[in-house]
Amino acid sequence: MTEAPPPSDNVRQFTVTEDDDGIRLDRWFKRNLPQVGFATVSRWARTGQIRVDGKRAKPEDRLEQGQTLRVPPGGDEPPAGPARKAAPRTRVLSPEQIAEAKAMVIRETPSAIVLNKPPGLATQGGSKTTKHVDGLLDAFVTGEKTPRPRLVHRLDKDTSGVLLIARTPGSAASFSKRFASRSARKVYWALVVGNPDLAEGVIDAPLAKQPGTGGEKMHIDEENGAAAKTRYRVVDNAGQRAAWVELEPLTGRTHQLRVHMAAIGHPIVGDGKYGGPDSFLTGAVSRKMHLHARRLIISEPKTGEGTGGKLDVTAELPPHFAMSMEVLGFDQSLSDASPMRDEAPERSGEEKKQAARRHFKQARKEARSPRRSRGDVVAPKAKKPAGKPAGKAAPKAAAKPAKSPANRARPAPKAPPKGTGGSRGRR
Known part of the structure; x- marks a missing residue:
């Protein structure tokens, strides 16, 4: 947030920064001016006192980096009632927890922290999960002005490998868009039971939550x-x-790789949840799950001079996976975990808008009923023959439709009584 420092009783001007790019207007106030309540923001927007680049704005409007936000004076009064103690921004971690978090780091950039998540560590907490990656991210908060890093994607608890963490809210929004648009490239290594008949292919099978399992x-x-x-x-x-197989998810469903490999009869080694007892190999092969996020390729947001470009990270195998590879005689140098699908060039924002306009115009064109243009020539109607063809009976007349009550003829008037002189009545 960039602000020119005028007096508090004057209109304030703010410039939307990269960290606030893409957030809603009301969320911007909650993040940068928390003393201004939602009711005040709504009233200011309704009365036109809030302006974005000189135009009226609504609380749900999205902001873009570089826009100028006009904020009226006021709204700084503390809420009535006893003051509430603000919750701490970060959790206090022990030296052991901080060391554990730092030991997972394999790459750091101005916009991201890349971890090599070990198997057995959950990405996020739950009702029965108290230790997780999200709870260790406070180890990377170095001061009051340092934003807390954020998760932008997840790995299953027993899956190891590359896990991307965004340093700022702005970079989190940028990375999330890339994951959602499937422009990020992820390659997993897995050991599976048996040997697939086809050396490579695409598994196309829709997934849903299995009833009776609580999701x-x-x-x-x-x-x-x-x-x-x-x-x-x-x-x-x-x-x-x-x-030993390489897996590249073309969609991002829960447990997708595990379900798909089990569906073709080759469950991931150690995945008893989907492979059952047959997923465990005898001998010195570990009983842990052998699924590892080996490589991630993703575009970084531009946060300053010399930043941006491609982020390409590879994570080393965990000890149990590396040991099983040796036991089975697999040489890691046989693969560099290159993505198997062709990469489409990433389009700019303007190109995406133009493509959306073309799609909308085409959809409207197809939805319209066909109309005759002004220059179309109408074919003349065929003339009826002068006489009836010999040997053919005249066609029967079409049955007349029944008259509706409104179209029925009214009854004829009754004849006047005798001696009344026609239609004239007595005087």
Whole structure:
């Protein structure tokens, strides 16, 4: 937030920064001017006192970096009643927790912190989960002006590998858009039971929550499931015992890779949830799940001079996965975890707007009923033959439609009584 420092009784001018790019106007106030309540923001917007680049704005409008926000004076009065103690911005972590968080870091940039998440550590907390990555992010808050890093995607608790953390709200919004648009490229390594008949392919099977599991388990649902696609490639195999595969999710459904591999008869080694007892190999192969987010390629937001561009990160295998690779005779150098699908060039914002306009115009054109243009020539009606063709009976007249009550003829007037002189009555 950038502000020119006028007196408090004058109109204030703010410039929307990169950190606030894309947020709602009411959220901007909550973040930058928390003393101004939502009711005040709504009243200012309704009466036109709030202006964005000189135009009226609504609380739900989204802001863009570089816009000028005009804020009227006032709204700084403290709320009535006893003052409430503000909640602390960060959690107090022990030295061991801080060291654990710092040990996971494999790359740091002005916009991101990239972790190599170990298996067994949840990404977020839950009703029975007290230790998780989100709870350790306070280790990266170095001062009052340092925003708390934010999660922008997740890995299952037993999945290891690359986990991207955004440093600021602005970079979080930027990364989230890239994940949502599928422009981010993720490649996983997995060990699966058996050896797929096809060395590579695409698994296209819709997924939905499995009834009776409380949403904890997914299953394939051809009728009501959400679209889910996974591209896979076999890197190497140990006969029919196991195979080392690369997986690239083309969609982002819960447990997608695990369900898809189990669906084609090759569950991920150690994934008892979807593979059952058959997912565990005998011998020295670990019973832990062997699914690892090996590589992530994503565009970084431009936060300053020399920033932006592609962020390409690779995470080393956890010890149990590396040991199983050795036991099965797999050489990690056989793969660099390159994405298997062609990368489409990322379009600019203006290109996306133009494409949306073209799509809208085409949709309207197709929705319109066909109309005859002014220059169309109407074909003349065929003339009826002068005489009836010989040997053919005249067509029967079409039955007349029944008259509606409104169209029925009125009854004829009654004849006048005798001796009345016609229609004239007595005088």
